[in-house]
Amino acid sequence: MTRKLGAPNARSTLACHEVPAGRTPADRRSSCAGRVVALAGNPNSGKTSLFNALTGANQVVGNWPGVTVERKEGRSRKWGISATVVDLPGTYDLTGQSADEAVARDYILSGEADVIVNVVDGANLERHLYLSLRLLEMGTPLVVALNMMDEARGKGMRINTGALSRRLGVPVVETVATRGQGVGDLLRAAMGLAGEGVLAAGQGNLKVDYGPAAEREIAGLAKSIDAARAEERGREPGGTSLQRAPARWLAAQLLEGDASVTRFVETLPEGPAIQAAAAAGAARLESELGEDVAAHTVRRRFEVARELAEAVVFRVAAPVAGTSVSDRVDRFVTHPLLGAGLLLGVMWAVFKFTFTAGAPLTGLAAGLVAALGSAFGRALGALDPGGFLASFVVDGLVAGVGSVIVFVPPVFLLFFALSVLEESGYMARAACVTDGFMRSLGLQGKAFIPLVLGFGCNVPAILAARTLESPRDRLTTILISPLMSCSARLPVYTLFAGAFFGARQGLVVFSLYLLGVIMAVVMARLLTRRLLPGESSDFVLELPPYRLPSLTRAARQMWFRGSAFIRKAGTMIALGVVVMWGLSSLPWGVDYAGADSLLGRLGSVLAPLLEPAGFGRWQAAAALIFGVLAKEFVVAAMGLVYGAGEQALPALLALHFTPLAATAFMVMALLYVPCVATVAAIRRESGSWRWAVFAVGYSLLLGWGMAVVVYQVGRLLGLA
Amino acid sequence: MSAERTAFLAELKAGESGRILGVAGGHGALGRLMALGFVRGREVKVIRNDSLGPVITALGDSRVAVGRGLAWKVRLSRNTRSASRPGKGVSS
Numbered sequence: 048m049t050r051k052l053g054a055p056n057a058r059s060t061l062a063c064h065e066v067p068a069g070r071t072p073a074d075r076r077s078s079c080a081g082r083v084v085a086l087a088g089n090p091n092s093g094k095t096s097l098f099n100a101l102t103g104a105n106q107v108v109g110n111w112p113g114v115t116v117e118r119k120e121g122r123s124r125k126w127g128i129s130a131t132v133v134d135l136p137g138t139y140d141l142t143g144q145s146a147d148e149a150v151a152r153d154y155i156l157s158g159e160a161d162v163i164v165n166v167v168d169g170a171n172l173e174r175h176l177y178l179s180l181r182l183l184e185m186g187t188p189l190v191v192a193l194n195m196m197d198e199a200r201g202k203g204m205r206i207n208t209g210a211l212s213r214r215l216g217v218p219v220v221e222t223v224a225t226r227g228q229g230v231g232d233l234l235r236a237a238m239g240l241a242g243e244g245v246l247a248a249g250q251g252n253l254k255v256d257y258g259p260a261a262e263r264e265i266a267g268l269a270k271s272i273d274a275a276r277a278e279e280r281g282r283e284p285g286g287t288s289l290q291r292a293p294a295r296w297l298a299a300q301l302l303e304g305d306a307s308v309t310r311f312v313e314t315l316p317e318g319p320a321i322q323a324a325a326a327a328g329a330a331r332l333e334s335e336l337g338e339d340v341a342a343h344t345v346r347r348r349f350e351v352a353r354e355l356a357e358a359v360v361f362r363v364a365a366p367v368a369g370t371s372v373s374d375r376v377d378r379f380v381t382h383p384l385l386g387a388g389l390l391l392g393v394m395w396a397v398f399k400f401t402f403t404a405g406a407p408l409t410g411l412a413a414g415l416v417a418a419l420g421s422a423f424g425r426a427l428g429a430l431d432p433g434g435f436l437a438s439f440v441v442d443g444l445v446a447g448v449g450s451v452i453v454f455v456p457p458v459f460l461l462f463f464a465l466s467v468l469e470e471s472g473y474m475a476r477a478a479c480v481t482d483g484f485m486r487s488l489g490l491q492g493k494a495f496i497p498l499v500l501g502f503g504c505n506v507p508a509i510l511a512a513r514t515l516e517s518p519r520d521r522l523t524t525i526l527i528s529p530l531m532s533c534s535a536r537l538p539v540y541t542l543f544a545g546a547f548f549g550a551r552q553g554l555v556v557f558s559l560y561l562l563g564v565i566m567a568v569v570m571a572r573l574l575t576r577r578l579l580p581g582e583s584s585d586f587v588l589e590l591p592p593y594r595l596p597s598l599t600r601a602a603r604q605m606w607f608r609g610s611a612f613i614r615k616a617g618t619m620i621a622l623g624v625v626v627m628w629g630l631s632s633l634p635w636g637v638d639y640a641g642a643d644s645l646l647g648r649l650g651s652v653l654a655p656l657l658e659p660a661g662f663g664r665w666q667a668a669a670a671l672i673f674g675v676l677a678k679e680f681v682v683a684a685m686g687l688v689y690g691a692g693e694q695a696l697p698a699l700l701a702l703h704f705t706p707l708a709a710t711a712f713m714v715m716a717l718l719y720v721p722c723v724a725t726v727a728a729i730r731r732e733s734g735s736w737r738w739a740v741f742a743v744g745y746s747l748l749l750g751w752g753m754a755v756v757v758y759q760v761g762r763l764l765g766l767a
Numbered sequence: 768m769s770a771e772r773t774a775f776l777a778e779l780k781a782g783e784s785g786r787i788l789g790v791a792g793g794h795g796a797l798g799r800l801m802a803l804g805f806v807r808g809r810e811v812k813v814i815r816n817d818s819l820g821p822v823i824t825a826l827g828d829s830r831v832a833v834g835r836g837l838a839w840k841v842r843l844s845r846n847t848r849s850a851s852r853p854g855k856g857v858s859s
Contacts, residue, residue, distance in 0.1 A: 140802035171828040174804050282778030338807070341798065342790060346806035374814050374825065378781065381832075383817045479832045483819035492821070492836070584823050588798045 081129040082241040083159060084234070087182060088166030090137035091591040095192040097166055097224035098134040099603065101125070101234065106607070113461035117513070118150075119733055126231040128238055133160060141181050142300075143307050145516055155187055156288040161241035162188045164233065169199035169206055169221070170592075173349075173356035179215065180255055180348050186293040188240045191219045192233050193637060196225070198592075202558040204363025211359040216252035225597065255351050256345055257299070258753070264328040268298035268321065275315040301325040302332065303327050303341040373593055377476065386480040390405065393473070393498060397464045401457050401503065402534075408456035416449030444624060448617075457534050461503035465496075467605035472594035475588055482586055487573025488568055491586050494524045498567065501531025502560075504722060507608065509728040517584035523574045525732055526742055532560045535678040539716045542682050546697035547706040553567055555710070559717050566718060566749060623676040624721050630672075631687070638688040646672065647688075660754035661698040661708030661717060671715065677722045709767050711758040719750030774845045776811065776822055777838035784812035785843035797840060803831050805841060 063193055076553075084101075098106075102121025119134040135154060136147035141300035143149040155163060165182050171191075182189050193208060194674035212219040218236040222229035257265065289297065289311040300308040312318050326529040327342050336343050380386050412613040420441050427437035434604040468474050474496060482492030491513050501508035515521040540559055575581075606614045630649065631640040641647055642665060649672060650665035657663045666688040691699045704712065720743050721729070730739035779785060787809045790797055803825050805811070814830070815823040821832040833841070 139799060141803075142798055144798055173827055174829050177802065177804070305770060338789065341808065342801065346808070349804060349806050374830075377823060377830065378815050381815050381820075381823050383819055443819070479821050480836065482821050482832075585797075585837045587803065588821070588832045589803060590823070590828075590830040590832055599809045624784070703768065706780065 054256065078676055079677075081131060081343065082161045083133060084123075084162055084164055084237050084241070085133040085154060085160035086166055087135045088192075089139055089168065089178060089589075091222045091589060092137065092166045092168045092175060094134065096168045096600070097164075097192060097194060097230065097233075098132060099600070100227045100230045101132050101226050105108065112465055122452060123234065126234055128234055130234065130238070130241075134173070141178070142303075142305060149307070152185075153288045155182070155185055156292050158288075158291055160187075162190060162237045163192050164192050164237055166192045166194050166224075167264075169193045169196045170202055172199075172206065172360055173352050176352040176355055177348055180253070180351060182217065182728050183217070183253055183254070184296045184299070185291070189215075189217045190233065190237045190240060191215065191217060192224075192229075193219055193221045193578075194224050195223045196229075197223045205361045205363055207359045207361070211355065211435045213255060214355055214358065225600070238256065253351075253355075254722070255344075257347050259335075260332055261302070261340075261343065261347075262301055265295060265298045266333055268325055268328065268747045269294040271317065271321045271324065272297050272301075272312065272315070275317050275321065278316045289449065297617055298325075299344060302329050303344055306327065307596060309466055314624050315358050315528065347589045354698050367748065376593065377590065380476045381479045383480070383483065386476070389618070390477050390480050391614055393468070393477075398502065399459070400464050405457040405460050412452045412456060413449070416445065416452055420445040420449065437452060437630055448621075448624075454585065455609070455613065458504050458507075460499070461534075462608045463605040464502065466608075467596045467598075468603035469604075470594060470601060472591045472593045475590045476750045478588055479590070489569040490520055490523060490571055491584060493586070493588065494520060497524050498531055499526060501533060503534055505533050505725040506728045509732050515584070519579045519581050522569055522583055522733055523579060524740065525729055526574060526738065527567040527570045528741060529725050530563045530570060530718065530730075530745060532563040532717055533678065535722065536717055538679045538682045539674075540586050542685070542696065543700070543704075543709045546700045547709045551659070555713075559713055560576055562714065562753075563717055566753070568615070568677070578745050585617070587678065604663055627673060627676055627680075640684070641667065650688075656751075657754075658716075661758040662712050662715075664703065664706060666703070667712060671719065674716060675720050677724070678716065681716055707758060707761040708759070711754040715750045715754040716733070718746055718753055719752070770805060772839065772845055774843060775839050776813070776824070776841035777816070777835060778832060779813040779816060779822075779843075781815050782812055783845060784810060786810055786847045788842045788844055791840040791842070797837065800831075800833065800837060800841070805831075805833075806827060810846075811841075811843065 084236050086098055098119060098121065101123045101393065103123075103125075106119060106121040110272045117136070121134075122134050123130045123132050133154070135151040138145075138148045138151050140146055141152040141155070143152050154160065157587070163182060165179050167179060179189070179191055193206060193211070196206075201351035203543040206221070208219050208221055218240065220233040222233055224230065271358055276290075276294070279596070287316050287532040289308060292308075297308055297312065301312055301322070309322060309325075312321050315321065332340050332343070374726060380389060402763070419622045423438060423445055424441045427440055449606065465474075468477075478492035478495055480492075481495035485492050485494050493514070496514070497508045500506075500511050505528050508531060509525050512521045512524040517523060535558070536559075540556045541552075544555040548555045627646075630646040631644050633645050634643075637647075642651070646669050647665055650667075650669035653672075654665045657668055666685070669688050670684040676683040685700070686696055689696065689699050689703070720726075726739050726743060728734055729742050772787065773788065776785075787805060787807055789807055790801055790805055809826060812825040813822060814825055821834050822838045824831050824833055
């Protein structure tokens, strides 16, 4: 037991620029910003609320290196304390089996944080204390935030905080993060521990007793691991954070069959021998206990958690007998038929809200952009008539940026509505209701939410696929998301359906949405059967209690997600705008986006390919090329290539398209090539260009194929 | 037939409850299930169980939806119909 805690005092002796090997520049930044506090806790423990209460608006959202797990970091300057706060992904355990758990565990073991704040739901203490026990085993300086104390009190529960603190051997602070209560005390308690770097004697003294047989195996292995590490100390330090982990914890993980700990131990001197001893020990234990080692250790921890909870929680009011209101609501909400009906109703309401409330704002934004464009045009035109600069600013920049701004209101409102649903606890129920159906597609219930987001914008849909644990489910969801008809495609339908179908345009637009969904279903089945075979991951989802959503928190979520979307979409579109402007105005001197421009020539080359779909004209091809940038550009491009304003365009289109060709064109616009921002998102989230290229390729084929089918079948049926 | 008997979680009807006897294996999704408290000796109550979709369960103060496949891996001893729901109650 010479080395109870990995790398003692490594952190406290660290000056600002002395960064140990294996740390990334991001870590270096955080180690310079005062003390580092990391928040660990279960999903639904109120961790995010606490993070917000600590950091206010000083937040940076990014990714943990190498994985698509969101990393949130912020600065706290309140209460006279300057600290960096890192929000670890919400996890139930720290076995490292999922990407979330691996990220949280590596970070905790790395010693990067001076102190870990374990956020615990006071109203569900027993379950949440499980993670606290896990954290104590890892030997990190720990403060427990007993959160949601308002709910606990509401349920008639009183918690003896002092007793809990004594038993755990770490400070325990009661908080109501949503109202900022206790947050200052929590931060002060955390800072008190942070200076020490490691747990002081007598701190974190609670140890889970795994029973004599297991303890014997653990002690034996821990001794060998300590000896092996002592021998290795003279050598080059390895990169893995497991190096710092307490031997007892490593030994227990080894017995449970933890894959990454096994790999780590094998790199130690005598590693293979230790590993062999562990395997033999695990087999011995299993026959002695009559159950899996992990099943045994997990159960023991829960037993300790239960004893703890029973010792410190007093119920002033008896728990509600029989079935609670929330359970009765759940029975209805998750009913296969009623629940599905409710879900459809809720989704309809969300879209109604998004577009109805968004319409005036969108109009306002469009007006603003138009005014800006003409103002710039006049100003620059006076300086340099017909010049390069005016053309670039007005036709390129303003038009490009404008097309994004117009979509800001609906995207923000959609995020707002979805945040409200998430806060209320309904989203988890929606995933339950859809699980059966999604499973028939080879997916699972959690894929439903990302796909619904896709109706607003495909980019957040692809980001939301992160909630799926299995890479296969995630990839399938990412690849079919672009088939959801996003709001940017609506203007294209409105233009064409309005010009050709008059009173029946609503039906036509609805059919297009439906076609997108059907294609997504077909692609999901194809992908999960042929390209990515295997079982969909099992479904386990905690249903958080129903809560009254807070509008300010929903607004904050909306702001973060919305502005992240704009930054991402904005950079891609800015780049695309320059390329498109170049294609339209070169060679210099031709009519902007005319037949002789590069765009026109490219359109003429591609037009024959579109002939079987009924719109083999360079203008249609050019508009579709524009649409790759952002789907709503198709409308603007149509105006450009036909040289017509908004009023005259429908009449002009009627001269160039038959209703059947217009339908085929809309089908093409729906399905072909995701916009650049979506392609970039696919590339980032799938981790390779291969899948981004695949998405572009399959959707292009699908769009073209379906457009041809629609046109040719229509002709056979005698439609024109 | 009101004696306790072994069943899988997937077989319990809404309103029924049982004491967990064991969870097969311990890795992947089963590990997650255990970390949520599905361990030997715990009481589980079924809130909803249809032939399609997950089994909705109550485990202490937590509510957990367990996928159908996993629900066939949780073995438990079924409690006799208790007083919590008088009458024959819910069917699915």
